[in-house]
Amino acid sequence: MSVSLHLLLDRARSLLHARDGRLTRSLLREPGRFGLGQVPARVSPDATSSLVCGYCSTGCSLDVHLRGGLAVNLSPSASYPVNRGMACPKGWEALAVLDAPDRATIPLLRGSDGRRCPVDWPTAVGEMARRVKAIQRAHGPESVAFLGTGQITTEELALLGSVAKFGMGMVHGDGNTRQCMATAAVAYKQCFGFDAPPYSYRDLEESDCLVFVGSNPCIAHPILWERVMRNRRDPDLIVIDPRRTETAAQSNLHVPIRPKADLDLLYGLAHLFIQEGSIDRTFIDAHTAGFDAFAAFVERFTPPYVAGRTGLDIRKILDLADRIRRRDRVSFWWTMGVNQSHQGVRTAQAIIALALMTGNIGRPGTGANSITGQCNAMGSRLFSNTSSLLGGRDFSNRDHRAEVARILDIPEDRIPAHAGRTYDQILDGIRNGSIRGLWVVATNPAHSWIDRGGLADVLGRLDLLVVQDIYHSTETAGLADILLPAAAWGEKEGTFINSERRIGLLRKVRRAPGQALADFQIFRLVAEAYGCGPMFAGWRTPSDVFQLLKRLSAGRPCDITGIADERMVGEAGGIQWPCPTGLDDPGAERRLFADGCFYHDDGHARFVFGEPTAMPEEPDESYPLLLITGRGCASQWHTLTRTGKSSILRKLAPREPHAELHPDDATDRGIAPGDWVEIASRRGSTRARALLTQGVGRGRVFLPMHDAGTNLLTFPAFDPHSRQPAYKAAAVRIRPAAPPRPNGRLRRLFSTSR
Template identity: 40%
Template structure:
């Protein structure tokens, strides 16, 4: 009997009248699931389904992908360009020519009065790779500002920095298929089931076929930690200490792959000298993991025939983010676990096309992983674009996290934000509000007119969303997949690609540079620029990508398919061809709990929402399952403060305060609270976000707070 019923009712799938399915790629996270959107007889998108033959998701989608077709007509979309003189005025509707003329005029005025770098551009990880390439051409080759970055500094810059320091280049070396081969998985600061549900499903599939140890390092008992064989509840911000100590045990007990180290790495002596200091007993005092467990994990990892590490924001969003990534790479280099099936350092990326911006946007350099610091790279790109190499700066400008303080100091006067929402995503909301108010000119380009940051703009440009346009995304495992145009752009919104090319026409310098008319034309330029390089696209075409449901780079001219792994021959991108083993001294440099603010504040995702909820907050079922910000708190800690489950409490830090609904749970230890980061006027009202010195990524996940009971619950609920 089924819950009191005598018969099982058949499952009915409602007939939505689909007459055509169109292929595309999910626009939320970096997993890169292939989706088909169903259109009815009127051509309206009415449903979504996973693509059965797709290598990545094999027919599966998570909750967000299942409802993704609802985005096309979701509430808050921008219909027409809007303008006003001051941010406190009412917006007036306008036409595209007037809006673009105003933006170009303001950029030229600010640059004329205050210098080229006084106008900054901050983009995203959400638009297509061809759009990133075109924006890079516009920003670097036409507008000529060096203060140009992506919001990927908030999520992936530590991974980029760590890969560059260890291997000589960005580029995740592994792939999802490594789950099928590994004999030990170490996951650090990654709650895979909620962050990347389909990658988690791939891992579960592999584990069902063949059992291997799963070790999860996370200060919180996440969903992933609950299914792990070993959970290491580490003290926040001390991953480098744990990684040094794992390396210590491996070297001390002779478990390393000495031949691999000798043949493929450099700086072994300096590395060994630093690691010698981190015996497990000393490390345990700092990282909170007992010495025997450290030894056990080190032996398990080193003795596995192939072992891999995955990580996300628990590593990256720290004052030691870049060092944490280097520590993971060190571990895999000394055990010979790079470039072989099941052996890798795989950073799980956040946004759908964070990889595209890393590869092609020119934010941190020039397209195709080229560097502004290299004369040869500047000359090559200048020649290709038809401009003077002297137009390029000789080193990269400010990161996103330094652009905002530069506005505060008056160094930057104008800002163009593209598909990013700092009013919700940046730490210390009150400070960001003051900074945006200070700008002479702010243009917000976004699919949604109601995005919180638009409150401070002078011009709003309505962008087409996701599959209202065509182009590529690159996923976590370097797989380039195609977003086909499924619906026309909403109202008068335009593809970002069109906006960038129209903007270029309004600059004298833009007349020297050719901009292809289509994204496919831009893709052809990228193929030429990547030929013979590590990220070689020259063997790809839109048709071939769609036929294969995505192709991994490098995919060289004439290749049938892409390469699943990098560095298979042990040759790295540093000039000597070796990977660097880098010593990592640990300095405890973050804010820590004290008497006044006795709790750690940790933040993270829920499965229903993506980033600042600009999109998922509009989707009925996602909002229904996760409607409100909440705070996880340990029942013992709550009892002492008179805080009750289901009641509102005030979260207070040195930056500000936020009112949150309390959920009492043993998932967090007594000295920690956890709040999802998606909600406006919530966790980032209190967060600190000190920056990693290498990557300039903020330590979103670690700062000190206190929690206060609220007497007037009715007022708190408003």
């Protein structure tokens, strides 16, 4: 990486966001120019193994090049229907982060002296089983819980949820997908009758109007943004977002809405469409229920009323409505700006309502389309046994429990009659002492959880904390009583399910370091140590579990009985569900609801709505600014656990934490560009460099979600329907400050050796 490019990247964050968008596209098209993922000059075609990327939900395929049996480099798969020969910076560096010196390579057990010492696997899992049983004997079976992830394979998710809930009696279990996709899952289930994202990525290219609500795909999902750039229909690109994001800077219309006022705006659009007759009454009458009640509800959301609620000019609202109304193929897309909200479910359902009432669903280039977060969040939603029973069933439905028990050949009474506590409720249980043991798999709540300031203390109250991860250095792993070293992406086998419901293949292309094992094998070891191993005698390999998942999906909306095995998945370039037995072309790209038939018993979609509510924490005299958060750049991922290990990705990321604020707000506080500032809320404070930009409206501060200090500030509000945290709004103040003294983690991530 040249010094000149280094300076260019630093300047890019300080100038118009459109420049970031152009830079991202250059990285996608010319990675070699930036030193990313150079492919060896001589690699024979038969020395390549294709596998789906393990970062975001896009589900790109990467060709890993092998030499002498070793994975030496990779390149994007040219023919894969998702990415078509492209990869974002994270994908190009997917192998580099696996050789970090802080990989967990041997089980660690904390002794009575407080020190952790290496032990063998039988000792580690034996001690885990002994202590879990002791806690359950003393405090009841519900006193131990687990937290899973969307980062492991579908087969591993199913095994973890089944071992924990059916085998070990852990009623309470959730995943870090609660932080990103719970809202979309609930919204879809209530409206469509099943958690079913309806689209294909091809819709990004076939739409003539794309509406992005709280979504910044240029940075968060670069390959999907590249698909948008391939659209030849001269589409209107509309972005509804409080911040002028990289995506907004390249749109035809940016709607700079007041934070968390999306619901009012969407109801206002519905009101206008109804008043002007811009609805598809034939579709509404034939395929939906509840429209008349919805129409009556939105009557008061007139343009003047909505303008007052959203801070938008009436002309902007009318322009937005007109652009949507005059186009034939309108697609609505949302991500965390909607999901991470105190009223995210109702906001997502308002988006769904707009698609339904205008007939923009089931046709090419249409849909109410939630873009998922993690690489296997969709697999977690369907098969993790957390918020839903295997195959998207309901724990509370006796027929569903009986069906799963029959398929798995287990006693029905081993299946809990309710889903158990959600992520936030599990942590509340630790606080009040009702949960005394916790098993954390492939996630880092001590960094990522909302209002995380006291979380280390909360986790410290546990009688037992078991952490299973690929690195020993995460904030959560450092607190563990037992650390179980796991294999990473590329070191194990299984499948992922991406945003467009495409099942993709993960292959093993290298050995895990030291004694680290695939999560699948760790779960089997724990089951044997606990004494429930015989219950999972038929779950010997990921391939065995894939066949079980097929049986669990039979007759369900997510039916995959038409997929013979994983080899078929690889040969087809991934396969979207549903793929029932007898489907003519399993590998074809397809969307849902082309027949207008939804998953409720009557086949109709539902209009679901509710009153907008105020933000739980509004700015005031003491904390006069509103904090908003989001993706920092295309090379960063979540808590930097992996991407922070790559020198290339560190060079592409901002050198230091940064806070974006409006120049007028900076002037009022005596803050100059590049100054160190302190951002404080009622819960904590952090420091960052000031980045002055008119892309952030007056009265607001933007912090990237990846920085360790951001979640010291966030307000612990939750959507009442999905229990998803509302990361996007908190009252803060900002003032000049001295530079922070970096801790060890910051020194590693922001060292001068970059």
